[in-house]
Amino acid sequence: MIKFRSxxxxxxxxxxxxxxxxxxxxxFLFNAQISEFLVYQRDAINNGQLWxxxxxxxxHTNGFHLILNLCALVLLWALHGQFYSKANYLVLFIVSAISxxxxxxxxxPDLYQYVGLSGVLHGVFIxxxxxxxxxxxxxxxxxxLGVWLKILHEQIYGASSxxxxxxxxxxxxxxxxxxxIGGLLFFLCHYSVNELSKKSVKTNEMG
Numbered sequence: 416m417i418k419f420r421s422x423x424x425x426x427x428x429x430x431x432x433x434x435x436x437x438x439x440x441x442x443f444l445f446n447a448q449i450s451e452f453l454v455y456q457r458d459a460i461n462n463g464q465l466w467x468x469x470x471x472x473x474x475h476t477n478g479f480h481l482i483l484n485l486c487a488l489v490l491l492w493a494l495h496g497q498f499y500s501k502a503n504y505l506v507l508f509i510v511s512a513i514s515x516x517x518x519x520x521x522x523x524p525d526l527y528q529y530v531g532l533s534g535v536l537h538g539v540f541i542x543x544x545x546x547x548x549x550x551x552x553x554x555x556x557x558x559x560l561g562v563w564l565k566i567l568h569e570q571i572y573g574a575s576s577x578x579x580x581x582x583x584x585x586x587x588x589x590x591x592x593x594x595x596i597g598g599l600l601f602f603l604c605h606y607s608v609n610e611l612s613k614k615s616v617k618t619n620e621m622g
Contacts, residue, residue, distance in 0.1 A: 423496030431504040432492045435473075436485055439532065442473040443481050450474050455516055455529040468516035469509065474530040480582040484532040491536065495543030498550075504539075507601045511538025514597025515590050523589050531582075534590030537562065538598025545602045566592050 423429065442449070455471030456464075475481040492499070515534035519526055540562050547555025566588075574586030 422493055423499070427501050428496040428499045429492070430501050431499070431508065432488055432496070435488060435508065435532070439473050439475070439481060439485060443475055443478070446474060450530075455519070457520070457524075457527050460520060468520070469512050471516065471530055472512050472532055472535055475532075476530060476582050476584040480531060480584070483578075483582070484536065487536050488532065488539075491539050491543055495539075495546060498543060498546040503605060507539060507542050507598065507605075508535060510601040511535040511594045511597035514538065514600065515594040518593025518596070519587065519590055522593075523587070526587060526589075529587050529590060531587075531590070534587070534594030535597075537566070537591045537595040538601065541595050541598035542602050542605075545599070545606075549606065562595065566595060 442453070453467060453470040454474050455467050460467055475484065512535045515538070516529070519529055519534075541559070544555045544558035544562065547558065549555075569586075569588035569591060574588050578586055
């Protein structure tokens with residue numbers, strides 16, 4: 416059970432997730448004024464507006480969509496925030512967002528527009544589950560297996576009709592797949608760099 420006092424409130428754990436929440440709220444409040452220039456739109460990206468591959472993730476179809484994603488963001492922070500730093504979470508978010516958008520761009524050519532954090536959040540989930548495993552927490556195996564089973568189910572059967580009705584839009588299940596792959600790739604690179612750094616430190620100490 417998660418206890419309030421045990422939550423990762425240190426600035427290094429909280430700053431980037433909090434910033435994402437704020438940016439998403441700003442995007443929602445000013446959606447009518449700025450979404451036309453920032454959301455993922457295939458034609459606009461084809462015309463060179465590549466920033467949309469990243470900025471589109473901060474927008475949402477309606478208030479329920481926003482609340483669902485922000486609640487998921489907070490829950491993942493509560494579960495795995497102790498593994499976050501300002502640097503690793505920022506890069507994780509960027510990698511997952513770009514991986515998600517590029518995957519949609521190349522492999523979902525019929526998808527004209529996409530908004531939401533859910534694809535990125537699957538990458539964040541993968542990072543947290545693998546971090547649990549790395550730190551000998553057996554629940555990490557359950558979380559890691561569970562998210563891939565969810566993704567597989569979505570690929571075969573599609574998203575829940577209840578969610579579709581709630582957010583008033585089709586759920587881009589492929590975004591969850593590519594976001595998760597982005598989180599996996601980031602973790603593998605992050606883990607490899609950390610291991611190389613440790614070996615380098617040990618070698619210097621021995622020398």
